Amino acid sequence: MAQQGVGTSAPPVVQALLHACEARGHGVLGEVRACTASLVRAERALEAARPGDDVPYWARFFDEAQLADEFGHCHRDLQQFRAAAQHAERSLQLRAPAYARSRLFCRVVLASARLGLGELDQACSLGAEAAGQAAEMRSVRAIEYVRDFERRLEPYRDAAPVRGYRDKVAALG
Template structure:
């Protein structure tokens, strides 16, 4: 259940129904207004902020209930073609976010069902670019699960979906995630080529560019984060550390989970470079941050660091690390 589909094509358009929890009553149909759609968008922004700062576990349950009780009745409501497209687009965004928060708590099969439904809704909205963003999200999940080949395939289908005229920031996102897939596979040359395309694309971005809302958070900090992960996976630890440090310098505090991930990448790199004390200090800081979130991914990042630390378990720095983590409670 944890493996993204081998065929990443958009599924055929069908009945629109977000994945549901048992025992949930549906509300009656209703006429959908512009205000309703604006509310869906605002709710999406709110849950995105919660997810970035505190983890998917904080946002997911309330988001799922909102989808079931508010968004789904709207999909079964009354609206014209133009309003319908905007409604489907807003519902696609919330559904993708439900998948993302499910992924963050390691409910991977459920996450994939949300992603597939988000693809259908994006298709109904006529929004190929957003469909590509959903595929990109699925590629990120494949990277996390270690399915590098599927990650590359999904990223490439996403690239085809937006085409060469996509804004530079979008192109940079797509190439960066493809690079992550190559890194998981140990394909250093292909990874380097994708990284270079991502860097060049972001380098051509200009403040006045029209960038879709879902791509606006992709900046120098995020690109450095992706590059750090790539070099870590390729065991190029000195370069990984440089990119991780740059990302941490640039990344806004509100992206707490991303900062934690990058801190662990830096800790792992320092450990591999023989800088045990610094690695343990960074790891302990990340462990404290993870304890304040509801994110299975955050916990797994810390556990990965601890597995790498195991050969040094008798060193003073490792004992200090364990003491600090134990004190977190």
């Protein structure tokens, strides 16, 4: 829908952002082919971006780190956990520390991917780190991401790493 409004006249970064948004929607709906196609279009559009492009202020955040983050979210939602982990790790490597909230979101995606891969210790460690950061932020979305991770932990509630995670989070107050 958003793509129809701008067509190909929008700067490549804006096109990439819109394709990524479209991919996220398809990912949430479990539409693998449509999600993959949108991600490919987002990647191609971002590759076409040039330093001198006139990009609206609201799209200037969209870069390679953000695209990797979008890939991570999509693959997590499609339960393609290995790919989700790889893209989330790449996003964390590329994203500057100043983007603490975005890094937190990505860290939770990585924790969820590790959980999906059966790496409970690593998932809980990443999740606890994110929960600690979320406790310091005044961000409803950060708290929502942590709560989503905690819902994913529920089937493992009796496992030692999950009990340790819950103890760490409880100590945060």
